Amino acid sequence: MLNIVFSAIVYTALTVFIVLLIVDIVKLSQKLKKVMQVRSFSDMAEVEAEVKAAAFRNMSRSRDKEFLLMLSYAVNGTEYSKELSLYYPPNTIANISVGSKVTIIYDQNDPNMAILKGNKEQETLKMLRNYDIAYICCALIVALVVFFVAGLNFNLI
Numbered sequence: 001m002l003n004i005v006f007s008a009i010v011y012t013a014l015t016v017f018i019v020l021l022i023v024d025i026v027k028l029s030q031k032l033k034k035v036m037q038v039r040s041f042s043d044m045a046e047v048e049a050e051v052k053a054a055a056f057r058n059m060s061r062s063r064d065k066e067f068l069l070m071l072s073y074a075v076n077g078t079e080y081s082k083e084l085s086l087y088y089p090p091n092t093i094a095n096i097s098v099g100s101k102v103t104i105i106y107d108q109n110d111p112n113m114a115i116l117k118g119n120k121e122q123e124t125l126k127m128l129r130n131y132d133i134a135y136i137c138c139a140l141i142v143a144l145v146v147f148f149v150a151g152l153n154f155n156l157i
Helices: 002-040 120-149
Strands: 044-058 065-075 078-088 101-107 110-116
Touching (some): 002 110, 065 110, 078 110, 078 120, 110 120
Antiparallel strands (some): 044 065, 044 101
16 A cells, blocks of 8 residues: 555656656747748848846756846847746856846847847757756656555555
8 A cells, every 4th residue: 555655656756857847848849940930031130239137046956057047138229138047057157147248149139039149048948958858867767666665556355
C-alpha cells in the first residue's frame, strides 16, 4: 500500500513539473519567435537604451547569473520600455548596472518591437528552452527509475 502512495505522489509531482516546463517552453518559444521576427524586419533603426532597473540572480549551484533588466528608450520623443532577461556566465556582459546604456534595434514602424543589438537575447531564449527540455528528459528518467525500482504494484490483494 505504501508503495502505491509513494508512486502516486512521485508521478503526480513529476507530471506537474513536466507540465510547468512545457508551459515555459511554449512561452520561451513565443518570445524567441518574436525576437526572430523583429530581426527579419528590413526597416530597423538603432537607439541607446538606459538600464532603469537591474537585478542579478545566481542560478542554482553554477556560477552563471540571470540578468533581469528594465530598459527605457526614446524614439521621436516618445518613451518606451522593455523588460529583458539574460542568462550568461559572469563577466560576459560588462558594466550592466542602473544608468548604463545598451544598444537596441527596433522596428521603425512599431518602436515597441525592440530587441538587443547582437544575438544575446536570442541565445538566452534558446539556452533557457534547451535547459527546460533537458529538465523534462531528467524528469522522465526519474519516472522510469521510480517505475523500475519502486514499481507500480496496483494489486490490492
